[in-house]
Structures are given as C-alpha cells and as structure tokens.
Amino acid sequence: MKKLLIIALLSTAFFKAGAQELNAKVQMLAPTVPNINKRNLELLQTTIRDFLNNNKWTNETYLQPERIDCNFVITITNWDGGSSYKAEAQIQSRRAVFGSSYNSTLLNMSDKDFDFNYNEGQPVDFSDQTFLSNIGSLLSYYAFTIIGLDKDSFSKMGGTPFYIKAQNILNLAQNAGNTGWKAFDGLRNRYWLNENLLNKSFEPLRTFIYNYHRNGLDILQDDQTKAIKNILAFLPDLQQMDKQKLGSIFPNVYFASKGEEISNVFSLANTSDKMTAYNLLVEIDPANINKYEQLKKSL
Known part of the structure; x- marks a missing residue:
C-alpha cells in the first residue's frame, strides 16, 4: 500500500512538473552599470525564470517535450541604487520541427522599454483583473504572446485567445505610466505587436x-x-x-x-x-x- 502511495505521489509530481507550457531560460546582464547589486540580479533571474516556467498559462496539459523553448536576455541599462531598473530585453521563442532536431524561431523581439521595480526577495505575480507590477505584466504579456505564436504554428489562427489575454494585460498596464504599452510610445513596442497580431490585415501572415x-x-x-x-x-x-x-x-x-x-x-x-x-x-x-x-x- 505504501509503495503504491509513493508511486502515486511521484506520478502526481511528474504530472505537475510537465503541465506548464514554457521552458524558459533567463539571463540578467548589466555590463555597463557600475556597483549594481549582483546578488539582487541573481535572485531576480531565478524569480523570473520560476515565474515563467511554474505558472499555468493555459487550461491544457503540456508534456515535458511539448513545452515551448524560449529565452529572455534582460540587460540592465540603468539602476537608481534602489529598486528601480531601466532595461532592454531580447525575447526569443522556438518551435520544434517534426521528425528532426531542428528548432524554428517564431519570435525574436527586442524590447527597449523593459523597465521595472524590484526589491530583493519580492515575489513576481500578475492578475488578469488588475495591474500589480510592471515586471509581472511584461512577463505575462510575453508568455501569452509566445504561446499564441506557438498555437498559430500548429492550428490556423489558433493563437487568437492568447493574443486577447496579452491585450487584456496591455490594457491594464496602460494607466500605470510605464513606457511601451501605448500606441504613441513608438512604432515597435508591445502595443503595436499585439495590435498587429489581432488585426485582420495580418491574418494572411x-x-x-x-x-x-x-x-x-x-x-x-x-x-x-x-x-x-x-x-x-x-x-x-x-x-x-x-x-x-x-x-x-x-x-x-x-x-x-x-x-x-x-x-x-x-x-x-x-x-x-x-x-x-x-x-x-x-x-x-x-x-x-x-x-x-x-x-x-x-x-
């Protein structure tokens, strides 16, 4: 009986570990910022990775080989000595090609306005009902966008529900004052990427x-x-x-x-x-x- 219980618990643990959608690698860099708190960056790197990989972004079950490979390279460009960071991010996602070891790139996005506040040990979270933090909104926006593009590559227009989720996050973040969420913040930002993905003009793509x-x-x-x-x-x-x-x-x-x-x-x-x-x-x-x-x- 005890042996069966252990097997059941291990099976449950495996199921949960394989249920999430993303297999994200995160790298935090600060090559030009002197005296930055490196311990804080290391903690933040782990926190972001865990946030992306351990959150459940859909109601589907993904087996381990089905998880979407993605990279977040976040480069700090300015630090105020406290909790405020200005940063740029390179976000990439890939999709495995059937019958081969080749991974095909779906997203390679440079975000020049990846700014956020973070205190050591602070949890990162998000809500689809309210704005909690810019870092949580940034990560969840890209999580849904990455999943949407992956879905589009497997089923025709399959990514729409996830682009709508990303749009909801975008709408909630617009009143918080951070750059990159509004149409007039520039032509190559999160607003316009989401607008394009949901715009009928781009359905042929x-x-x-x-x-x-x-x-x-x-x-x-x-x-x-x-x-x-x-x-x-x-x-x-x-x-x-x-x-x-x-x-x-x-x-x-x-x-x-x-x-x-x-x-x-x-x-x-x-x-x-x-x-x-x-x-x-x-x-x-x-x-x-x-x-x-x-x-x-x-x-």
Whole structure:
C-alpha cells in the first residue's frame, strides 16, 4: 500500500512538473552599470525564470517535450541604487520541427522599454483583473504572446485567445505610466505587436505561419519536394497584405528572424521553384532581400 502511495505521489509530481507550457531560460546582464547589486540580479533571474516556467498559462496539459523553448536576455541599462531598473530585453521563442532536431524561431523581439521595480526577495505575480507590477505584466504579456505564436504554428489562427489575454494585460498596464504599452510610445513596442497580431490585415501572415510549419517544415524530412511545393504555394497569400503595412512590427520581426531559414529551405528546390520563390520573397519582404540573394546566386 505504501509503495503504491509513493508511486502515486511521484506520478502526481511528474504530472505537475510537465503541465506548464514554457521552458524558459533567463539571463540578467548589466555590463555597463557600475556597483549594481549582483546578488539582487541573481535572485531576480531565478524569480523570473520560476515565474515563467511554474505558472499555468493555459487550461491544457503540456508534456515535458511539448513545452515551448524560449529565452529572455534582460540587460540592465540603468539602476537608481534602489529598486528601480531601466532595461532592454531580447525575447526569443522556438518551435520544434517534426521528425528532426531542428528548432524554428517564431519570435525574436527586442524590447527597449523593459523597465521595472524590484526589491530583493519580492515575489513576481500578475492578475488578469488588475495591474500589480510592471515586471509581472511584461512577463505575462510575453508568455501569452509566445504561446499564441506557438498555437498559430500548429492550428490556423489558433493563437487568437492568447493574443486577447496579452491585450487584456496591455490594457491594464496602460494607466500605470510605464513606457511601451501605448500606441504613441513608438512604432515597435508591445502595443503595436499585439495590435498587429489581432488585426485582420495580418491574418494572411498568421495563416502562412500555420501552413509554413504544419504543411511545410513538419513534412520536410519525409517528403522534401512536397514540403517545398506547399510553401511555394502559400507564399502568394502574403501578397494579400497591404503593401503599406509591410514595415509594421509583426511582419518586420517575423521576417527578420525567418528570412534566412526560408531562403535555406528554398535552396533545396529546383531551379524554376527557386526563381519563383525569389521573385515572390523580394516583393513580399524587400527589407530582407539580402537574405534571398543566395537563391538568385544558386540559379
């Protein structure tokens, strides 16, 4: 009986450990800030990592291999000697490709306004009903955004409920006075990323993300020709996007991180498909034309 109880407890512990959605790595840096409290930074690094990894962000159960790999590199740029920190953050998330050891980047976002207050030993938390702290809002906003993008890559428009959760956090944070939550804070901030993700004008890009991964990358190992043909067939859908919106943050961030990968995939194509892909990509994503030049050179 005792043995069965131990097994049950261990099973429960394993279930809980594997239930969360994120597998986040966190790095706190302060290369230019003299006399910063390094112990406080180490404690904060652990607190942020635990907050991201131990919170339950959905009502679903994720097995350990299904957890979403993500990195938060937070660089402190100024410290007031107390609890106030000015910082920048680089947030990345990846998605495993079926049948391979390759991980495909979904988000690579630079947040220049990752400012917060933190006292040693202070818990980080968030609420979907009220604003508690900027650090809790920042982390939960990106947690839901990361999960949303992952969902979009597995089911068509599957990320919408999570972008709405991120929008709710954004709305609650707007009255707290921190930068990056409002439209007039800049063109490449959290407000505009969320606006783009929920804007119907960018639905062709979200649909492409699904098709590119599920009907492209995920079958590349089993049927390379079919995978490449599928991706090539989906590219014209992106021409539906308003050309004036190509410089917006969502397509800009997405193609900046995916351009090289897409080019590498099409480098496996035949000459005709390479040329078609090149012509489409330089029209859809002119900002990253240098990443597609290798296709033209290999013709």
